[in-house]
Each structure stands twice: as C-alpha cells, then as structure tokens.
Amino acid sequence: MTERSDVLVIGGGVIGLACALALLEEGSSVRLVERDTLGSGASHGNLGMIMPSHALPLTRPGMMRDLLRWMWRSDSPVLVRPSLDPLFFAWGLRFARSCRREAMLGIMRGRQALLESSRDLYVELVGSEELDCEWEPCGLLEVFERAESMEATEPSHDLLEGIGVHAEVLDHDGLMNLEPALRDDVYGGRLHLRDARLRPEKLVAELGRVVRAKGAAVVEGTVVSGFDTRAGRVCAVMTDAGRFEAEHFVVAAGAWSAKLCRPLGLRLPVQPGKGYSITTSRPGPCPRRGVVFHEANMAVTPWESGYRMGGTMEFGGFDERLSRPRLEALRAGARRYLRAPFGEQTSEEWCGFRPMTPDELPILSRVPRYPNTVVATGHGMMGVSMAPATAKLVAEMVAGREPFLDVTPYSLARFGAKHYRARHGQAH
Ligand SMILES: Cc1cc2nc3c(=O)[nH]c(=O)nc-3n(C[C@H](O)[C@H](O)[C@H](O)COP(=O)(O)OP(=O)(O)OC[C@H]3O[C@@H](n4cnc5c(N)ncnc54)[C@H](O)[C@@H]3O)c2cc1C
Numbered sequence: 001m002t003e004r005s006d007v008l009v010i011g012g013g014v015i016g017l018a019c020a021l022a023l024l025e026e027g028s029s030v031r032l033v034e035r036d037t038l039g040s041g042a043s044h045g046n047l048g049m050i051m052p053s054h055a056l057p058l059t060r061p062g063m064m065r066d067l068l069r070w071m072w073r074s075d076s077p078v079l080v081r082p083s084l085d086p087l088f089f090a091w092g093l094r095f096a097r098s099c100r101r102e103a104m105l106g107i108m109r110g111r112q113a114l115l116e117s118s119r120d121l122y123v124e125l126v127g128s129e130e131l132d133c134e135w136e137p138c139g140l141l142e143v144f145e146r147a148e149s150m151e152a153t154e155p156s157h158d159l160l161e162g163i164g165v166h167a168e169v170l171d172h173d174g175l176m177n178l179e180p181a182l183r184d185d186v187y188g189g190r191l192h193l194r195d196a197r198l199r200p201e202k203l204v205a206e207l208g209r210v211v212r213a214k215g216a217a218v219v220e221g222t223v224v225s226g227f228d229t230r231a232g233r234v235c236a237v238m239t240d241a242g243r244f245e246a247e248h249f250v251v252a253a254g255a256w257s258a259k260l261c262r263p264l265g266l267r268l269p270v271q272p273g274k275g276y277s278i279t280t281s282r283p284g285p286c287p288r289r290g291v292v293f294h295e296a297n298m299a300v301t302p303w304e305s306g307y308r309m310g311g312t313m314e315f316g317g318f319d320e321r322l323s324r325p326r327l328e329a330l331r332a333g334a335r336r337y338l339r340a341p342f343g344e345q346t347s348e349e350w351c352g353f354r355p356m357t358p359d360e361l362p363i364l365s366r367v368p369r370y371p372n373t374v375v376a377t378g379h380g381m382m383g384v385s386m387a388p389a390t391a392k393l394v395a396e397m398v399a400g401r402e403p404f405l406d407v408t409p410y411s412l413a414r415f416g417a418k419h420y421r422a423r424h425g426q427a428h
Pocket of ligand 1: 010011012013014015016033034035036037038039040041042043044045046047048049050051222223224225252253254255256257260274275276277310311351352353354355377378379380381382383384385386
C-alpha cells in the first residue's frame with residue numbers, strides 16, 4: 001500500500017504536531033506518523049512552562065566544574081552514566097566547548113529569538129484555535145534559599161537584563177507577599193513576568209484535535225523504520241503499516257531522531273536527557289504560578305486541574321526505569337521550599353527523554369544530502385516553549401520562503417561537515 005501527501009511529519013510530540021499545524025496552514029496536505037500515541041514522548045509529563053526568561057543555556061562558564069561535583073552525588077540534579085559510546089564522548093566535548101563565554105553569548109541570542117517569538121505566537125495560537133490547555137500568562141517565580149546562591153546568579157541576571165529579559169527582584173517580604181505558599185525561611189527571588197504555563201498533555205491532545213479537524217492524516221501506532229531515497233531526494237518512508245510517499249519530510253522524532261536519521265547520512269548530536277515528574281492533586285496552600293527552586297534544581301507547576309513537580313537530568317541512554325531515589329529527590333526538594341510540598345493524591349510518576357544537543361540550541365535544518373527533508377529536533381529543556389516558532393520556521397523552509405528569524409544558529413552546519421558524512425545505513 002502506498003499513500004501520498006505533500007508533507008510527511010515523523011513524530012507526534014509537541015514539535016511534530018506544531019509543525020503539522022503550521023504546514024496545514026500553508027495549504028499543504030499533511031500526514032503525521034507516530035510510533036505510539038500522540039504526545040507519548042517527552043511532551044507528555046513535562047512542566048508546561050513557557051519560559052522566555054530561560055534564554056541563558058546550561059552551557060556556561062563553570063558548568064563543567066558543577067557537573068564534575070554533581071556526578072558523585074546519588075541525589076544530584078544531573079547524572080552522567082559513564083559510557084564508551086564515541087558519539088556520547090564527542091557530544092560531551094562539544095558541550096564543554098559550548099561552555100565558553102563567547103559561545104554561550106551566541107547560544108543565548110539564538111535561544112532568545114525562538115523563545116520570545118514563541119511566547120507571542122502562543123497567544124495567537126491558543127486564541128485562534130481555542131486550545132483548551134490551561135494556558136495562563138501568570139509569570140514564573142525563581143526562588144532562592146540562600147543569599148549566596150542568589151548573589152551568584154547576579155551576573156546572569158544582568159546579562160539577561162542587557163538583552164531585554166526583565167525580572168522583578170524580590171526580597172524575603174516581597175516574595176512572601178507574592179507567594180504565601182512558600183516556607184518562611186526562603187531568602188528571596190525573581191519574578192519573570194513574561195513567562196506563562198499550560199498543561200502539556202492537554203496541549204498535545206488539543207493540537208491533535210486541531211490538525212485532524214484541518215485534514216491531516218494522523219497515523220498512530222506506526223514506526224518509521226527507514227527511508228526510500230532516490231536522486232538526492234527522500235521519496236518515501238518505510239513503516240510497519242506500509243510505505244508513505246511525500247514531496248517533503250519533517251523529522252520531529254525527539255530524542256530518537258539521531259538513530260532515525262543515520263540512514264540519511266546524518267550523525268545528529270542528540271542525546272536523551274532523562275527527566276522525572278510527579279503529578280498530584282493541588283496541595284493546600286498551592287503556589288499561584290510555576291516556581292523554580294534554584295538550589296534544588298527543580299520546579300513545580302500548578303494548574304486548575306492539578307499540580308506537577310519535575311526536574312533532574314540523566315545521561316545514560318534510553319533506560320525507561322523509574323528511579324525511586326530520583327523521585328524522592330523531587331519530593332524532598334519541594335519540601336525545602338513549600339509549606340505544603342505536594343497534594344495528597346498522586347496521579348502519575350513519570351520519566352521522559354529530552355532531545356539534548358550539546359549547545360542547547362535546537363536543530364532546524366535541511367538534510368544536506370536530501371534537501372526535501374527538514375530536521376526539527378534537539379529542543380532539550382525548552383521544546384514546549386519553542387514549539388510555535390519552530391513550526392513557523394519549518395513551514396517556511398518547506399515552502400522555500402525567507403524565514404522570519406535568522407536560522408543560522410539552528411543549522412546543522414554549526415557542528416561541522418563530519419556530522420553529515422556518516423555512511424549510509426539501511427537507506428532503501
Ligand atoms: C521533567 C521534564 C520537564 C520539562 N519541562 C519543560 C517545560 O516546563 N517547558 C518546556 O518548554 N520544556 C520542558 N521540557 C522539555 C520538553 O518536554 C521537550 O523539549 C519536548 O517535549 C520535546 O518535544 P518533541 O516533540 O521534540 O519530542 P517528543 O515529545 O519526545 O516526541 C517525539 C515523538 O516521536 C515519536 N517517534 C520516535 N521515533 C519514531 C519513529 N521511528 N517513528 C514514528 N514516531 C517516532 C515518539 O514516540 C514521540 O512521540 C521538560 C522535559 C522533561 C523531561
């Protein structure tokens with residue numbers, strides 16, 4: 001059986017779905033192929049924070065020192081399992097290089113462009129499509145237990161202010177007035193007014209509803225296993241439900257994109273960064289908005305319909321087991337900052353794999369050997385926050401139009417030619 005569409009999107013997470021919607025709006029016919037169910041990857045149990053405040057990447061001076069310190073603690077926010085995989089080693093070297101100040105400044109500007117434009121596009125998207133996803137532009141609070149940790153972040157704060165990312169600085173009393181759910185022994189904080197939140201599993205369900213209503217063929221429970229390539233073009237993808245042809249292809253398979261793209265001659269530097277979350281009923285008192293707990297390296301998001309704690313970053317492949325110490329570290333972290341750290345009923349304990357690039361910028365780029373194929377992945381900790389602008393850029397690339405943002409920072413070329421010189425695997 002062969003079926004045909006203008007564009008075929010691989011992956012039904014927030015990135016694939018947002019791309020499908022933007023492509024439909026361009027007038028293309030779209031088929032989206034998802035291996036499991038829509039939103040079953042990282043887009044399910046994340047915190048749903050929309051964070052223009054987080055333009056500064058993890059890759060920053062001092063990060064390698066922090067990582068080495070954290071590596072030896074079982075409850076640390078970052079865990080790196082030693083690996084002999086040369087791709088992981090190369091990824092780590094690139095990460096270390098991205099921590100230099102000059103590199104960090106360039107990365108920050110690239111992230112800011114996507115984050116800021118996505119924040120504005122969300123307002124349009126949620127309004128025009130009437131997305132029922134508990135969108136609330138209520139800001140984000142960053143809280144510090146200790147004076148010295150808040151002081152240590154002042155240079156980053158100044159840097160962000162310098163590029164127009166404003167935060168209101170709060171002393172202890174200001175913080176307690178704003179957020180009475182906090183424990184009285186917190187030191188101070190910053191309020192990021194432009195940030196917002198939504199419920200991510202509702203967002204993906206709603207995007208699924210809208211793309212179907214606009215005519216997309218959504219094929220769930222179907223794995224893309226290879227590509228049929230001819231004369232410098234991808235002609236079709238091979239799946240367990242048959243072969244699907246298209247004029248253009250978009251690879252939005254999240255943390256699994258690297259493996260999927262090998263037969264296209266690509267070595268995508270994308271590693272799975274495992275994170276955890278716990279969803280409960282609303283605690284009483286419940287925070288009024290999302291809160292980042294700085295020293296504990298975790299955050300919580302309240303919604304009308306529930307409450308979620310999340311965080312941690314593990315590098316060690318696709319190990320789907322839920323680690324009890326990691327989940328307990330989230331509960332313990334929330335106890336340090338909140339009077340009622342979580343609700344009485346737990347509805348879900350979850351882990352997911354963030355698609356991590358070594359420079360914390362996504363890859364939005366045509367495949368050099370097969371220019372009718374666009375890669376849209378590597379959004380790391382910011383996939384929900386960056387989805388609308390990503391989708392707009394992908395739709396423009398597919399249409400061959402001038403992109404509304406400079407896409408150079410997201411290009412594959414930044415990793416050097418060796419990343420698209422991998423030998424052909426099982427290209428069909
Ligand atoms: C604990 C945690 C908290 C987070 N909090 C936030 C937050 O507050 N704000 C924010 O912006 N981001 C957050 N993130 C990051 C965010 O979740 C990710 O960046 C985002 O979900 C990535 O979306 P995606 O569509 O690229 O990947 P995914 O959601 O993983 O989707 C990829 C999809 O591709 C499918 N797929 C893979 N291979 C194939 C194949 N061969 N054939 C067909 N389908 C395939 C998968 O099944 C999957 O559904 C958080 C992440 C974690 C883990």
